[in-house]
Amino acid sequence: xxxxxxxxxxxxxxxxxxxxxxxxxxxxxxxxxxxxxxxxxxxxxxxxxxxxxxxxxxxxxxxxxxxxxxxxxxxxxxxxxxxxxxxxxxxxxxxxxxxxxxxxxxxxxxxxxxxxxxxxxxxxxxxxxxxxxxxxxxxxxxxxxxxxxxxxxxxxxxxxxxxxxxxxxxxxxxxxxxxxxxxxxxxxxxxxxxxxxxxxxxxxxxxxxxxxxxxxxxxxxxxxxxxxxxxxxxxxxxxxxxxxxxxxxxxxxxxxxxxxxxxxxxxxxxxxxxxxxxxxxxxxxxxxxxxxxxxxxxxxxxxxxxxxxxxxxxxxxxxxxxxxxxxxxxxxxxxxxxxxxxxxxxxxxxxxxxxxxxxxxxxxxxxxxxxxxxxxxxxxxxxxxxxxxxxxxxxxxxxxxxxxxxxxx
Numbered sequence: 001x002x003x004x005x006x007x008x009x010x011x012x013x014x015x016x017x018x019x020x021x022x023x024x025x026x027x028x029x030x031x032x033x034x035x036x037x038x039x040x041x042x043x044x045x046x047x048x049x050x051x052x053x054x055x056x057x058x059x060x061x062x063x064x065x066x067x068x069x070x071x072x073x074x075x076x077x078x079x080x081x082x083x084x085x086x087x088x089x090x091x092x093x094x095x096x097x098x099x100x101x102x103x104x105x106x107x108x109x110x111x112x113x114x115x116x117x118x119x120x121x122x123x124x125x126x127x128x129x130x131x132x133x134x135x136x137x138x139x140x141x142x143x144x145x146x147x148x149x150x151x152x153x154x155x156x157x158x159x160x161x162x163x164x165x166x167x168x169x170x171x172x173x174x175x176x177x178x179x180x181x182x183x184x185x186x187x188x189x190x191x192x193x194x195x196x197x198x199x200x201x202x203x204x205x206x207x208x209x210x211x212x213x214x215x216x217x218x219x220x221x222x223x224x225x226x227x228x229x230x231x232x233x234x235x236x237x238x239x240x241x242x243x244x245x246x247x248x249x250x251x252x253x254x255x256x257x258x259x260x261x262x263x264x265x266x267x268x269x270x271x272x273x274x275x276x277x278x279x280x281x282x283x284x285x286x287x288x289x290x291x292x293x294x295x296x297x298x299x300x301x302x303x304x305x306x307x308x309x310x311x312x313x314x315x316x317x318x319x320x321x322x323x324x325x326x327x328x329x330x331x332x333x334x335x336x337x338x339x340x341x342x343x344x345x346x347x348x349x350x351x352x353x354x355x356x357x358x359x360x361x362x363x364x365x366x367x368x369x370x371x372x373x374x375x376x377x378x379x380x381x382x383x384x385x386x387x388x389x390x391x392x393x394x395x396x397x398x399x400x401x402x403x404x405x406x407x408x409x
Contacts, residue, residue, distance in 0.1 A: 054116070125170045
């Protein structure tokens with residue numbers, strides 16, 4: 001055996017005999033907080049009852065009163081320490097097993113009271129479910145000492161088998177609990193990573209779309225600045241230089257934006273040269289959904305005056321994702337889309353009835369579509385809410401602010 005293994009086993013022995021205790025995995029009765037208020041009174045009654053039963057048993061052994069009292073205390077003490085200090089409870093149990101053996105009734109397979117026997121088995125089971133394997137092996141070896149020394153040899157096999165079974169079952173329970181805890185932690189980590197990846201992907205997509213919108217306006221600025229001297233008569237040389245500087249700055253900004261977009265764009269993403277959709281394209285999208293079999297009602301007055309292109313793009317994408325979610329998770333449901341401009345805001349609402357196929361996506365746990373819609377709304381400084389409706393179905397509601405005079409919806 002290597003020196004490292006010897007040191008580890010020696011450390012496990014020190015841990016079992018005199019090392020720090022093993023804290024509980026979580027506060028007792030955390031799952032049932034309503035029962036916590038009754039634990040103290042009920043536990044006190046149980047302890048008093050067990051103490052009285054043990055004291056009566058020890059008194060029947062014709063022991064002096066002080067000795068019977070001491071044995072009853074040694075029997076109950078491990079149970080008091082067990083919930084929070086399992087190793088201490090086991091140490092007290094070993095002391096009790098080695099001590100409480102005087103004047104045992106004849107014909108009994110072991111020299112201990114029934115309360116001490118059952119309490120010792122409970123303590124070993126709890127310790128086995130709390131400690132790691134090296135410490136557990138030492139616990140088993142040390143526990144066997146009073147069994148071999150004080151139990152009738154004819155009963156060794158049964159008692160040793162019972163102790164070994166408790167230790168193995170407790171160790172299996174501990175391994176199962178640790179595996180479930182590790183799986184839950186890994187699942188939570190994976191979910192967080194998926195959410196983070198979805199947010200980053202959506203922000204990248206929004207950045208590319210905003211680039212296309214801003215690039216269009218910067219290109220117009222550059223073209224107008226370059227052609228102004230030719231369209232306007234009698235432009236002084238100083239003004240020509242100013243126009244040229246404006247055009248140069250606009251083109252430099254375009255170059256920087258394209259460079260930034262190259263960093264944001266993934267390697268598998270090709271160039272996006274198609275015009276970005278807006279509010280004016282929502283009716284066409286609704287017609288396409290109707291042709292695909294959806295029952296869609298569109299309530300959208302004329303687009304708000306002064307609404308910028310990024311707002312129209314965000315509204316279009318939110319409606320697009322809302323329709324996709326309704327078609328995917330509530331097939332056969334009726335969908336109503338409302339787009340209403342207000343003073344400096346655009347309110348977008350998509351709601352669907354409960355589909356005949358069952359609950360909607362959010363009622364079962366939505367995917368990344370809601371994350372994308374929320375990111376679009378928040379990127380423009382707006383608000384976003386989503387949730388199931390009282391009568392069944394689901395609704396998403398986004399309020400997108402903008403600078404300009406809106407109409408009244």
